[in-house]
Amino acid sequence: MLKKLFKSFRTPTLRGKHSHSTPEVLGSSQHPIERGEISRYAISVVERLQQAGYQAYLVGGCVRDLLLDIEPKDFDVATSATPEQVRAEFRNARVIGRRFKLVHVHFGREIIETATFRANHPEGDEEENSNLSSRNESGRILRDNVYGSLEDDAQRRDFTINALYYDPVTERILDYANGVHDIRNHLIRLIGDPTQRYQEDPVRMLRAVRFAAKLDFDIEKHSAAPIYKLAPLLGGIPAARLFDEVLKLFLAGYAVYTYELLVDYGLFGQLFPASAEALKLNPDYTDQLIRNALDSTDQRIQQGKSVTPAFLLAALLWPALPARVIKLQDRGMPPIPAMQEAAHELISEQCLRIAVPKRFTMPIREIWDMQERLPRRSGKRADTLLENPRFRAGYDFLLLRESAGEQTGGLGDWWTRYQELSDSERRNMIRDLSNKDDAAGAPRKRKRSNNKRKRGPAGDGSNSAAGE
Template sequence: MLKKLFKSFRSPLKRNAPHHSAPEVLGPRQHSLQRSQFSRNAVNVVERLQHAGYQAYLVGGCVRDTLLGIHPKDFDVATSATPEQVRAEFRNARVIGRRFKLAHVHFGREIIEVATFRSNHPQGDEEEDSHQSSRNESGRILRDNVYGNQEDDAQRRDFTINALYFDVTGERILDYARGMHDVRNRLVRLIGDPEQRYLEDPVRMLRAVRFAAKLDFDIEKHSAAPIQRLAPMLRDIPSARLFDEVLKLFLAGYAEHTFELLVEYDLFAPLFPASAAALKRNPEYAGKLIRQALANTDDRIAQGKTVTPAFLFAALLWPALPARALQLQDRGMPPIPAMQEAAHDLITEQCKRIAIPKRFTIPIREIWDMQERLPRRSGKRADQLLENPRFRAGYDFLLLREDAGEKTDGLGDWWTDYQDSNDSERRGMIRDLANRPDDEGAPAAAKRRRGGRRRRGPRTDAPASE
């Protein structure tokens, strides 16, 4: 009993732990931050915890982003109080999490996340509290509830720019890892040995890319060096977690730049293996289609419009689909069944890597299916397609394919005109289509109007809203 009690109070400077140093303290005259720039609720949480006798600071992204003139979406607090002690101080607090236990303090729709100072993970024979901390054979952290002091907490954070603590009382910044230096020099740098940190959690490679794209920073050379070699480790990450990470990568307003970095560091293939193979086979078409879809997504987010993951995943996976469908057609399967079977197989394979929920896989398949149906316009089919709930998404996707250089015999222009025409004009377009020789170019009606009508732009939220 005495031995166990002694261990619980031993110094945090364990064997294999990095040497800790005192932080650089920057006073109000040495930085631009003021407490008034932060959420009033977050400041209130910090002050109440301090008044209760605990250490408490604003930390991480909210400090980093405010320094860079970016309005933070979330405000995080780091404290010496345990999650249970935080809950005791705030009736509106809930303790959540197993892998990483913390407290959420609710103020209406705003949630202030409060995390207890964590310690570096002991290794080897030092790792005795298996219910608190555990790793797998490769060194990846499975649970992370080893509490420590503020110095410990700073050292175990992933990047230097995320290890800045803001004291709202004295308006001071506490910098344990030269994060201010890297903010000024626009660098994403891991704290500690990069390879070891990636082995602990391979998702840190995706986070490095995400921060570099979001902030328009460079990944520091030592932090970048192991990424291409360790990229295959992402295959061991649970598919549900990778789905969440992919949404963060592509739905935050800088998806096109993120994609370029993922390809540069060989991180795209572990996430989208079939698409990466298609990108290698036909880099011009596949690359242009994916980049255009991501640029459209970034534009919509910049305009404050909604975006659904369904259209995005449909575009990311599409380059791998036509070749598979053609293989099935070569075996004698009709075009639409071939497309449907190829789509089913591709999505099934992809979901083993990234767990795309059914609420998105169904509209993905409907968007793809519409690509086979849109050319079939004779009789009443055109009007029936126009009334289909997925028509708009399918039409937008058709324009995306054409913009990437795919030849569709003027199909996008035809459908653009058809939507803008009255009933009489539509009947004429159908008659012209029926009389058109097989080797003729775009439909006659489309030819007549092409110069005077403007295409409708892609609308990447169509699968969600329609």
């Protein structure tokens, strides 16, 4: 498909600027996009807005993906109509957002996100426009409701490959930023000055990495150069927003390559500081465990299987945990309470950087807790663990640790066999464990004496803990 696109379209010569007021126009014979590939609801929104006298186009990722022969996950519309005007045209529309006001037009389960053309922020009159736009002292945009023309909208988009507008009525593509050139050359390039654009919104650094991993593109050298230095700006991004970005980074099916890019550009440590420290202290084990977890995640996504963020986050954070557990044990704390205390401390620190919801932090702690319980198999403990709702996740996590080279004395194999056997065979496995402990000189549990404890004079239990 790309051959068809690039054979018939002459790439313009680049002269430093990556956006221009007059777009390159690709007619229907110059690109591979066909109306049949596009959501009929998206076409309906564009057509109705145009019939009402507004400009309207499909924009951004859906146009880019169609050119790359990738099925878009959603379709976005850009229009000259304000959110209120869009809302007036569609009874099934809802205005959302404060930082960026958008309209969601609902068609059953499908949502067509519709945004008004926006302009760059005015310089020097922030107070005058404070109800529309604002930045903080580092240049980060806090609100963005300054509306503009189609040309303005193209200039303020982040990457050239996302500044492509498709009109399904005329079947033309408008390219304002040489995005087709960069698609051809597999480049992620920021529009405008990279340092300024990253300062406006530091999350653009994560988006550059995400697109590079998803599309297997390179980040253009000028766009890549400031990232390492500006990575600490992510510390000023709300923790809840960073959590959403982390899910996008690692649950798109390209998590291993994403991780490599994050490490290379100094972004991983901004997202997972404790894990980045573990990567320095114990690089081989930490890197292998994280890679194995991410590779498994990628495989599950490609196979259409479900993925739980809790397991993935448990793996990303685990390498920072054992040293904390040992530290607490050295102070005299028993293993399981030490694990629980260290887990609480690590997760609390992480949530300051990335706001992991409680629905994920609880399973993370349970998976980790299971790592201390799985070695304890005597008596009925093994069967009790097997019935635990978190057993499967805990067992899978144990195998993950072993795959990274952690020595557990064959614990993973033991649990694998135990799950496959009958009750009587399981009893034999437990008996074998006891025999091994005896042979190794392990201290045996003292049997409780049959003698009843002496009670108080009145037999009222005054010497028992309950009576104190």
